[in-house]
Amino acid sequence: MAEIHLTGRAASPGLAIGPVTMLTAAVARRTASDDPAQEAAALRAAIEGARAEIANQIKTIRGDVADILEFQVAMLEDDALAEPAYGVISDGITADHAWRLALDVEIAGYRAAEDEYFRARAADIVDIRDRVLAHLSGVDTVARITSGSIVAADDITPSAFLAADWSHGGAIALAAGSPSSHVAMLARARGAPMVVGLGPLSWNGQPPALALVDGDAGTVIFDPEPETRRLFEQRMAVANAAQAAADAACLESARTADGRRIAVLLNIAAPEDLAGLDPAICDGIGLVRTEFLFEAAQGLPDEDAQYAVYRRILEWAEGRPVTIRTLDAGGDKPIAGLTIDNERNPFLGLRGIRLSLARPEVFRVQLRALCRAAVHGALKVMLPMIAVPSELDRANALLDAEFTALRAEGIACAHPPLGIMVEVPAAALRAEDFGAAFYSIGSNDLTQYTMAAARDVGAVADLNDTGNPAVLALISRTVEAGRKRGVEVSLCGDAAADTRLTAALIATGLTILSVSPIAVARLKAAIAKVRS
């Protein structure tokens, strides 16, 4: 049998291998009565039985799991939930059928919600539905999951998850589901890898026996070939070793060997990059690239779509600072309908802030979305490719105008601090001339513009070196300008993740480094070895 590769969304990180348990809803049988009064009484007793059962479970647990179960108790205690069921029971429908009908309407209401958090509550209502049905039939319908197995199902309820032992491995592969579901939250807390949204799990004949779940990439392989399995097991061994080392250090804030505190921030390209990450591993987000929003198929994103994304990121950060960079299109990042085609030298052309100022109608939408998102956390806004102070001043005027307009319309908004990327040597040399709220050094462009060498041109790649004294001098100069003006200076380019440069970067006086999530553990380990 050929192996089956499925791709979904990562909901809980980690790798797992194990036998497959197909979770299918058990059909409970019960003998119904012809008397509506008896059926209503049976439903009432089943609801009370389910409520008492959960209330009993809550006594032994705390925290998130208790909150999830308390929600179920509150729903079961509310007569409004069963009201429609009692209505049709009096018309002669059996208790189990009536309950199912009523709850399915409720479930459909959640599934149709716009907000993913509300959509994800459908699984809780399914849980409530099935638990009461189990009490009605007197049969335990909560599926038992064998420890260490890969659960393959359409969706899974919190009860089914909680009934299993996840301390000896195991993972979850769902056709539907959501990273915002209570089960995903539980899976992350228990360290069970989980992938959702795999699409229909259908097999020709035999269901699969074995599965490999990659909760980092969001992929599942059913019935792997021996070679695929061997490579996966190798990856697991490496990941386990690295994880053990990183876990210990990752939640600690970074300090050099001589005790200097270095803030470690994250670079991300989309909110999906944060799935399954504990915000405690970082001191905030140092760079959100917003190009991904503009690369999606349907033209330029509107204000609400941008706002929703920015807000999700700010909410994830739980009050830690989040720096969002305005659109940095052009150069090597063309965007259909926005950037200029066939520029003779796109890296020296209309890119970054230059493009935004040339297309204010697009820029204004982004600034409005940012002002609205700013009420949800500690947002900072950063302008790319700034070369002269007037660019910052013009952007600032646009930001002021959008903020004032929003406030006049009575829309919740805040004015985020506006800082600049320092990536053009002109800006690094005269950083103190810019009235920026902060400086963030973009080491990739700063290096290529200083050394006049692109890193993707093999013949000159060795010249493209951030460790070159000329580049380090520009970084030092920027750090010094920040110190004089009393504003923060960070570095968010690839050099921050290059641990061979960590000591040199810290020697320039930098105290804030921003790297992709995967590099956090490595960078923290490298910082710990630095002695100035």
Added chain:
Amino acid sequence: MHDAHASRPGETAVPLTASAVLVNKVGLHARPSVKLTQCAKGFTAKIELALSADGPWTDAKSPVKVMRVKAPQGATLHFRVTGSDGKAALAAVLALVHDGFGEA
């Protein structure tokens, strides 16, 4: 954040109204809904909420109905309260909303 244009405080026949913006992370979600209804149930007054000043009004003591409202973060919650302890009830639910239901 709430308009304290509570119409005629102390008067019980006329409903008291006020509004507040949902500031907590996930809107009037599972845990906030439970907290709000638990708080509301502590009063004898009839307490209703809506996403618009002119309704439709939802019983704030029913978690099932409150969840059906699916109020997202940033939404303005309007309250309408009638009953002898209405003033205290209104103050209590507003405080809960302002406080982000303790989840900030």
